[in-house]
Amino acid sequence: MVLSRILEVADLKVEFRTYRGVVKALNGVSFNVDKGEVFGLAGETGSGKSVTGLAIQRLLPGNAVIVEGRIVFDGRDLLSLKEDEMNKIRGKEITAVFQDPHTYLNPVFTMREQFRDILLTNDREIASIKDKREIEKAVHDRIIQMLTEVQMPAPERVIKMYPHELSGGMKQRMMLAMAFSLRPKLIIADEPTTALDVTIQAQVLELMKSLQKKYGTSVILITHDLGVIAETCSRIGVMYAGRIVETGTVDSVYSEPLHPYTQGLMRALPRADKDLKVESIGGSVPDLVDLPTGCPFHPRCSRAMEICRKINPRTLNIDGRIVECHLYDGETSRGRVA
Amino acid sequence: MGAVSTMRAEKTETGDDVLVRVEGLRKWFPILGGVFQRTVGYIYAVEDATFNIKNAETLALVGESGSGKTTVGLMLAKLEHPTAGKIFYRNRDVGKLSSSETRWYRKRVQMVFQDPYASLNPRMLIKDTIIEVMKVHRVGGPNYYDRAVELMTRVGLSEEHLYRYPHELSGGQRQRAVLARALCVNPEFIILDEPTASLDVSVQAQVLDLLKSLQDEFRYTYLLITHNLAVVRYISDRTVVMYRGIWVESSPTRELFGRAEHPYTQALLSSVPIPEPRSNVEKQLLKGEPPNPTERVKACPFADRCPYVMPVCNEKTPPVTQINDSHQVRCWLTVKK
Numbered sequence: 001m002v003l004s005r006i007l008e009v010a011d012l013k014v015e016f017r018t019y020r021g022v023v024k025a026l027n028g029v030s031f032n033v034d035k036g037e038v039f040g041l042a043g044e045t046g047s048g049k050s051v052t053g054l055a056i057q058r059l060l061p062g063n064a065v066i067v068e069g070r071i072v073f074d075g076r077d078l079l080s081l082k083e084d085e086m087n088k089i090r091g092k093e094i095t096a097v098f099q100d101p102h103t104y105l106n107p108v109f110t111m112r113e114q115f116r117d118i119l120l121t122n123d124r125e126i127a128s129i130k131d132k133r134e135i136e137k138a139v140h141d142r143i144i145q146m147l148t149e150v151q152m153p154a155p156e157r158v159i160k161m162y163p164h165e166l167s168g169g170m171k172q173r174m175m176l177a178m179a180f181s182l183r184p185k186l187i188i189a190d191e192p193t194t195a196l197d198v199t200i201q202a203q204v205l206e207l208m209k210s211l212q213k214k215y216g217t218s219v220i221l222i223t224h225d226l227g228v229i230a231e232t233c234s235r236i237g238v239m240y241a242g243r244i245v246e247t248g249t250v251d252s253v254y255s256e257p258l259h260p261y262t263q264g265l266m267r268a269l270p271r272a273d274k275d276l277k278v279e280s281i282g283g284s285v286p287d288l289v290d291l292p293t294g295c296p297f298h299p300r301c302s303r304a305m306e307i308c309r310k311i312n313p314r315t316l317n318i319d320g321r322i323v324e325c326h327l328y329d330g331e332t333s334r335g336r337v338a
Numbered sequence: 339m340g341a342v343s344t345m346r347a348e349k350t351e352t353g354d355d356v357l358v359r360v361e362g363l364r365k366w367f368p369i370l371g372g373v374f375q376r377t378v379g380y381i382y383a384v385e386d387a388t389f390n391i392k393n394a395e396t397l398a399l400v401g402e403s404g405s406g407k408t409t410v411g412l413m414l415a416k417l418e419h420p421t422a423g424k425i426f427y428r429n430r431d432v433g434k435l436s437s438s439e440t441r442w443y444r445k446r447v448q449m450v451f452q453d454p455y456a457s458l459n460p461r462m463l464i465k466d467t468i469i470e471v472m473k474v475h476r477v478g479g480p481n482y483y484d485r486a487v488e489l490m491t492r493v494g495l496s497e498e499h500l501y502r503y504p505h506e507l508s509g510g511q512r513q514r515a516v517l518a519r520a521l522c523v524n525p526e527f528i529i530l531d532e533p534t535a536s537l538d539v540s541v542q543a544q545v546l547d548l549l550k551s552l553q554d555e556f557r558y559t560y561l562l563i564t565h566n567l568a569v570v571r572y573i574s575d576r577t578v579v580m581y582r583g584i585w586v587e588s589s590p591t592r593e594l595f596g597r598a599e600h601p602y603t604q605a606l607l608s609s610v611p612i613p614e615p616r617s618n619v620e621k622q623l624l625k626g627e628p629p630n631p632t633e634r635v636k637a638c639p640f641a642d643r644c645p646y647v648m649p650v651c652n653e654k655t656p657p658v659t660q661i662n663d664s665h666q667v668r669c670w671l672t673v674k675k
Contacts, residue, residue, distance in 0.1 A: 169627050198565065198610055199402065199623075201611070202623055203625075227612055228611045231611045251615045254613065266613070268542070270566075270568040270571065271571065272570075272610040272612070275592075278543045280541070280542075284508050284510060
C-alpha cells in the first residue's frame with residue numbers, strides 16, 4: 001500500500017499575508033497520488049488548486065506561509081528538506097507543466113539552448129560524460145528523441161527557433177518534451193491545455209496520456225474543466241475554498257456526486273453532447289480573507305442545515321470515497337470518519 | 339411611460355424577419371514593413387463570412403483562435419472597416435451610413451467583450467460608466483440615475499453596485515455590469531464576444547440564463563461569438579462554423595450537433611471533452627494545426643488537415659451545398675454525394 005504511493009499530502013494549510021489581511025488559501029488539504037496514476041484536481045478560480053500544486057514544489061511566493069501540514073513525496077518529507085535538497089527534487093523528480101507557454105519559455109534563447117540547459121543541469125547520464133563534443137552530441141540526440149516522441153513536426157528546425165516562432169500547440173508539446181525528458185516520478189500539470197483550441201487540446205491530452213503510460217509517471221492534472229478530467233484522470237479531487245470537499249474515482253464521482261457542491265457543478269455544466277437544462281449555483285465563491293463559519297459552502301448550499309453554519313464538517317469515508325459534508329455524518333447515514 | 343414599453347413598440351415596427359445580413363465579408367490587415375512602412379503582406383483574417391441573423395434569434399459564430407470570428411464581430415459593430423463585402427442592417431447598407439445614421443446604428447448595435455475588466459474604465463464608478471453612455475446616445479434622460487438602477491436590477495445586480503469600481507466586483511458581477519451598459523441604450527442587436535469565457539462554471543450558468551431570459555423578455559437579437567460548443571448548444575438557435583476566415587457550415591444548432599456535414603465541424607464536435615467517464619466515443623483526432631494566417635487560402639481552407647482530403651480539395655474552393663433549406667455546407671464531399 002505505502003509502496004504504491006508516490007505523494008501524500010496531509011492537512012495542508014497555506015496562508016498569504018496581504019495588505020487586505022490573511023488570505024486563507026488552503027484550509028486543510030489532504031490527498032494521495034499513487035504511482036503511475038493521473039489524479040485530477042478540479043475547482044473554480046480561487047479554490048486553491050494551483051496553490052496546492054505550487055506548495056508541493058515549494059514554489060510558493062514570498063508572502064505565503066505553510067501553517068500546517070505534511071507533504072511526503074516518495075518517502076521524503078518535502079517540507080523539512082533544505083533548499084538545496086529540494087532543488088535536487090524540483091525539476092528532476094517533480095517537474096511542472098504550466099498553462100501559459102509565454103511565461104515559462106525564455107524569449108531570448110532558442111529552444112535548443114533552453115532544452116540543453118535542462119539536460120546539462122539535471123541529467124546524470126549526460127553529466128557523467130567527460131568529452132565536450134560527446135556531451136553536445138548526447139544532448140542533441142536526446143532533444144531530437146524527445147521531440148520526436150512528442151510528435152513535434154520538423155524537430156531539427158524547431159530547435160533553432162525562438163519561443164515566439166512556435167504555435168501554442170507546439171509550445172505545449174515542447175513543454176511536455178522538457179517535462180518528460182528527465183523521467184520524473186511526478187508531473188504537476190496546471191491547466192496545461194486551457195490556452196489551446198479544442199482540436200489541439202485533444203492532441204495534447206492524448207499525447208500526455210500516452211507518455212504518462214509509457215513511463216509510468218504520476219501526474220497531478222489541475223484544471224477547471226471537468227470534461228478534461230473525465231477523459232484523462234482515474235481519480236478526482238474537487239476543491240472548494242481551500243479544501244478538497246470530495247475525492248473518489250472519476251467513475252463514481254461523475255455518476256453519483258455526493259457533495260452538494262460537486263452536484264451543483266455537474267448540473268451547472270452546459271453539455272456539447274446533449275440538451276440539458278443547466279442549473280446554476282446561486283451566489284459566488286467566499287472571500288478567503290473572511291471565510292464563513294462552519295462549512296465554507298453553506299451560504300450557497302440548498303441543503304444547508306443548522307449544523308453547517310456552525311461546525312466544519314468532518315472528513316468522511318463512504319465506500320472508499322472521501323466527502324466533507326454534514327449530510328453524510330451521523331448514525332443513520334452511510335459515512336464513517338476517515 | 340417606462341423604457342421597457344417604448345422598446346417593445348419599436349421592435350414590432352418592421353415586419354422583415356431578417357435583421358442583419360452579411361454578404362461576403364472580408365478583412366485583410368496589412369502588415370507594414372521597412373523604413374517607409376509599406377505594406378509587405380496581409381493577415382488574411384476574414385476571407386468570406388456570409389450569413390443572416392433573424393430578429394430575436396441567437397446566431398452562434400464558432401471557430402478556433404484565428405478563425406476570424408471576432409473580426410467579423412468588430413466589423414458588425416463598425417469598429418473595423420471591411421476590406422470587401424457588405425453588411426445590411428434592416429436592409430440598409432451599413433457601409434454607406436451617414437454620420438447621423440451611424441449614430442442611429444451604434445445605438446441599436448451593442449457589443450459585449452470577453453474580458454469585462456478590460457472593457458470597464460477602472461477609474462469610473464459603474465454608475466458613471468453607464469450614465470455616460472446614456473448621455474452620449476441621449477437616452478433615458480433626465481432621470482439617468484433611475485434608469486441605471488432599473489438596468490442593474492434587470493441584470494441581477496442592485497443599486498449598491500452602482501457605487502462600486504470595477505475592481506470591487508467579482509467576474510460575474512462585472513460581466514453583468516457590462517451587459518447593463520450595453521442594454522442602457524435600448525439596443526436591438528447585441529454582439530457577445532466570448533461572454534462567459536472568463537467566468538467559472540457555476541457563474542457561467544447564471545450569466546447564460548440571464549442572457550436567455552433577457553432575450554425572451556425584450557426580444558434582443560444576439561450574435562454569440564465563441565469557441566465553447568457547450569455554450570453554443572445551450573443558447574443558440576443557429577450556428578455558423580468558421581475556419582481560417584471562411585464559413586464552412588451553417589445550420590440550425592440542433593441539427594448541427596446531430597448531423598454535422600463538414601469534416602471540420604465533425605472534428606470540432608468530437609474534440610470537446612465530455613464530462614462523463616467512458617463516454618469515450620471514438621475520438622476523431624485532427625492532425626496538424628491551422629497554418630499561418632499570412633498565407634491566403636487558395637482552395638478549401640481545411641484541405642491540409644482534413645482526413646478525407648481529395649485532389650480537388652487543393653485545387654478549387656468548394657461550392658455551397660444545400661443540405662436542406664436551412665443547412666448549408668461548403669465541402670467537396672457533399673458535392674460528390
